[in-house]
Amino acid sequence: MTPNKSLIQHLARPYFITFLLLALVFSFTMPTAIAKTEGVFTGKNYNVIRVKIKGDLARTLKPYQLKARLYNQIISSAKARNGGKLPTAANQYFVAVVKNSQLWASEFGPVGSVRRIHSANIKNQRAFFTWSGKALTSVQTMDRWPIRFSKISSNFNPRRRHPITKKIRPHRGIDLVAPHGTPIRAPASGRVTHRAGLGGYGRTVKINHGKGYVTLYAHLKGYAKSAKKGSYVKKGQIIGYVGKSGRTTGTHLHYEIQVNGVARNPRTVKLLNSRFKLSGTSLVSFENDRVKQRTALKSARAPLGIR
Numbered sequence: 001m002t003p004n005k006s007l008i009q010h011l012a013r014p015y016f017i018t019f020l021l022l023a024l025v026f027s028f029t030m031p032t033a034i035a036k037t038e039g040v041f042t043g044k045n046y047n048v049i050r051v052k053i054k055g056d057l058a059r060t061l062k063p064y065q066l067k068a069r070l071y072n073q074i075i076s077s078a079k080a081r082n083g084g085k086l087p088t089a090a091n092q093y094f095v096a097v098v099k100n101s102q103l104w105a106s107e108f109g110p111v112g113s114v115r116r117i118h119s120a121n122i123k124n125q126r127a128f129f130t131w132s133g134k135a136l137t138s139v140q141t142m143d144r145w146p147i148r149f150s151k152i153s154s155n156f157n158p159r160r161r162h163p164i165t166k167k168i169r170p171h172r173g174i175d176l177v178a179p180h181g182t183p184i185r186a187p188a189s190g191r192v193t194h195r196a197g198l199g200g201y202g203r204t205v206k207i208n209h210g211k212g213y214v215t216l217y218a219h220l221k222g223y224a225k226s227a228k229k230g231s232y233v234k235k236g237q238i239i240g241y242v243g244k245s246g247r248t249t250g251t252h253l254h255y256e257i258q259v260n261g262v263a264r265n266p267r268t269v270k271l272l273n274s275r276f277k278l279s280g281t282s283l284v285s286f287e288n289d290r291v292k293q294r295t296a297l298k299s300a301r302a303p304l305g306i307r
């Protein structure tokens with residue numbers, strides 16, 4: 001017998017075929033066993049997401065095709081909790097507890113310096129907090145500008161002297177040049193406190209945003225129907241249109257920001273950015289929830305071998 005022939009005979013033996021089949025089955029079962037530790041799991045009271053971070057958290061969660069709202073809640077809160085950066089492989093793992101399709105609590109490593117996130121509904125908004133109750137999300141934010149403009153024709157200058165009289169005639173706002181009729185959008189939510197002519201300012205709108213912030217829009221062509229005096233406007237809502245009413249040399253928006261009654265430079269003023277504060281009933285439910293969340297997170301991370 002030649003060695004070649006003996007090998008062929010060897011391969012034809014039933015035990016070898018069984019071995020091949022077993023190897024094949026085994027190679028398919030192994031990755032499934034790993035996938036059972038990581039993934040999205042449906043539970044009785046809540047769902048659990050449990051992953052080892054590879055690359056970054058966004059990339060790690062991609063294959064699970066989470067609903068957009070939940071995915072955004074997870075990513076934005078984790079980023080805020082991680083100093084503005086996505087958790088990466090250095091953070092080792094991430095677990096989340098999901099209730100009613102919304103993020104309820106989450107945590108990520110590294111093991112030994114775990115960061116947890118608490119979440120709750122406050123004033124009809126989903127809010128996220130550190131484990132000690134510091135807000136990670138803003139309730140109200142403000143855009144720098146209420147329109148897209150081509151240039152600034154006159155800057156904020158509280159000590160501007162009149163070119164002829166030499167008297168101080170402060171320019172309490174900034175003049176933004178844009179085409180006639182350009183829609184003006186509320187840079188932050190607030191209440192319309194003025195919507196009428198105002199001397200040389202022409203058609204003028206004022207919005208009180210709370211926290212001491214008031215914005216003013218002058219020389220308007222007209223007002224937006226929905227932004228009536230006394231009405232509440234949302235951030236981004238159209239409140240009026242750029243024009244040249246009042247004393248003005250040309251079409252532009254005169255834009256003012258007052259903080260606690262003082263006109264400030266719209267280019268540099270610290271923009272409104274108010275955060276949730278836990279107090280009263282929201283503080284009580286925060287403390288109650290935190291106990292349950294701690295237990296839920298502990299069992300969520302257990303299969304990863306992290307205590």
Ligand SMILES: [Zn+2]
Binds near residue numbers: 171173254
């Ligand atoms: Zn002006």
